[in-house]
Amino acid sequence: MIAVRNLVRDYGPIRALADVSFTVERGQVVGLLGPNGAGKTTCMKILTGFLAATSGEVAIDGRDIVEHGVEVRRRLGYLPENAPVYQDMRARDYLRFVARVRGIAPARVDERIAAVAATVGITAVLDQDIGTLSKGYRQRVGLAQAMIHDPEILILDEPTSGLDPNQIVEIRELIKELGRDRTVILSTHNLPEVTATCNRILLIHRGRLVADGTPAEIQARHGGGNTYRLSLAATGDARPVADVLGAIPGVASVAALDAAAPGTTEWRVAGTGDADLRAGLFGCAVQAGWTLLELRRERQDLETIFQRLTLS
Numbered sequence: 571m572i573a574v575r576n577l578v579r580d581y582g583p584i585r586a587l588a589d590v591s592f593t594v595e596r597g598q599v600v601g602l603l604g605p606n607g608a609g610k611t612t613c614m615k616i617l618t619g620f621l622a623a624t625s626g627e628v629a630i631d632g633r634d635i636v637e638h639g640v641e642v643r644r645r646l647g648y649l650p651e652n653a654p655v656y657q658d659m660r661a662r663d664y665l666r667f668v669a670r671v672r673g674i675a676p677a678r679v680d681e682r683i684a685a686v687a688a689t690v691g692i693t694a695v696l697d698q699d700i701g702t703l704s705k706g707y708r709q710r711v712g713l714a715q716a717m718i719h720d721p722e723i724l725i726l727d728e729p730t731s732g733l734d735p736n737q738i739v740e741i742r743e744l745i746k747e748l749g750r751d752r753t754v755i756l757s758t759h760n761l762p763e764v765t766a767t768c769n770r771i772l773l774i775h776r777g778r779l780v781a782d783g784t785p786a787e788i789q790a791r792h793g794g795g796n797t798y799r800l801s802l803a804a805t806g807d808a809r810p811v812a813d814v815l816g817a818i819p820g821v822a823s824v825a826a827l828d829a830a831a832p833g834t835t836e837w838r839v840a841g842t843g844d845a846d847l848r849a850g851l852f853g854c855a856v857q858a859g860w861t862l863l864e865l866r867r868e869r870q871d872l873e874t875i876f877q878r879l880t881l882s
Contacts, residue, residue, distance in 0.1 A: 571596045571753055572617070572723065577626035579612050579777075586612045588777040590626070594770075596722075599749035601764035602757040604774035605880050610757035611651065613774070614727045617755070618648045630723070647721035651728040653712025657701030661692060661711050664700060665718055672719040686714045690744060706737035713744070724748060726756040730763060742767045761876050775880045785872055792879065793869035796841035798851060803861035804833050814858055815839055818850050834863060 572594040579587040586609045594600050602610050615621035617628055619635050619642065628635045630642045656664055662683060669679045687693045690710045695703055700711055709729065716724060729745065730738045745767050748754055758764060764771055765785055773781035773788070781788050805811060815824045820841050827836035841847050848865060855862040870878070 571631055572755075573627075573629045573632075574613075574617070575627045575629075577613070577616060577628065578624045579609075579616060579621070580624045586777050587616075587623075590774070590777070590779050592772055592779060592782060594753060594755060596753055597749070597751075598770055599746065599754045599768045600756070600770045600772060601768035602755060602772050602774065603759070603761065603764050603876070604757075605759055608759075608774045608880070609777040610759075610774055611727055614648075614725055614755075614757055618646055618725055619643055620648070644719065645722045647716035647719070647724045649712050649716045649724070649726045649729060651731055653708050654715065655700045655708055655711050657699070659700055660697055661687075661700055661703070661714075662696040664711065665696075665714055668715045669718050674719060682718055682720070686717045689717065689748075690714050691740075704737075706733055706740065709733065709737070709741060710744075713741075717748075721752070723753045723755070726754065728758055729756055730758070730760070738763075761873055765872060773876070773879060780879045781875075788875060789869050789872060792875045796844055796847070797868045798839045798841075798847060799827075799864070799866055799868055800837040800839065800851060800855075800862070801830065801864035802835050802837070802855070803863060804829075804835055805860060811835065811837065811860070814854060815851070818847065818854055820845050820847055820850065838868075 574593070575591050577587050577590040578585070590613065602613060604610050612621065616623050619639050630645060633642055635642045665683045665686070666679055669682055674682055687696055690713050692707060692710045692714060695707055700708060703711065726745070730741050733741060742763070745754060745756065756767065770784055771781065771788055772779060781792055783791065802811065812824045812826065815821060815837065820843065821839055822842040823840045825838045827838055829836055839847065839851065848867060851865055852862065
């Protein structure tokens with residue numbers, strides 16, 4: 571549905587985006603993740619047509635956003651980091667104004683306001699001045715303006731920025747619900763935000779796409795070496811265990827670890843490549859007559875992966 575090809579954006583001598591390419595299919599909730607200054611907001615503005623790329627292409631269902639800008643924008647809803655609301659207007663009047671700007675037929679305006687207000691949970695505050703609302707409610711009003719024309723794609727820039735923990739949970743649940751019947755792209759520098767809300771992560775660092783996939787795929791691809799942890803009932807002499815494990819094809823090294831409990835031995839086994847060694851390790855334990863208490867493949871958590879990919 572969304573195709574980004576070789577996107578580049580320069581601000582004078584500074585390259586904010588460098589050859590970024592990805593595609594987003596219909597119905598995905600995608601998190602554009604990266605530290606502050608990584609290029610996320612620049613990418614969002616280009617996707618929505620607010621900013622021109624230095625080079626590269628963005629297409630929605632095959633339609634270039636430059637050549638078919640008006641048509642493409644009708645299919646997009648955009649919530650910038652700072653919700654674009656007028657503080658001195660009532661929420662209902664503001665949404666009515668946005669509906670007119672979006673070209674919604676006058677006969678349908680009240681219907682659309684009622685529908686989006688119910689969806690984002692602002693029905694009870696529609697007749698209050700926006701300036702009197704909490705930041706959480708103002709954010710919901712901003713989200714309502716992005717949805718007033720019932721777009722197929724929602725693009726949300728830091729949608730929970732500045733909210734308290736309860737408001738963050740509410741907005742996360744709302745985004746997941748919206749993602750059931752439309753495509754959602756949200757940007758954030760907050761890893762828990764992405765893991766709690768999105769089914770796919772695009773990790774940007776210094777303007778480059780450094781990781782792309784589901785959280786599980788990113789862990790598998792970037793989670794460190796091919797290592798395993800074994801827990802055995804104590805066998806007496808530890809040396810034969812190390813020798814036997816080290817003789818398994820594909821094993822690079824075997825290291826004894828501090829025992830987690832009395833009467834056990836702990837081992838870390840590193841593989842030479844990417845092949846899964848668990849079946850071989852299990853078979854070896856059975857053949858040797860060891861009591862295998864635990865066998866698991868070790869992976870770095872997403873926070874560690876994020877730090878490793880964005881601190882270089």
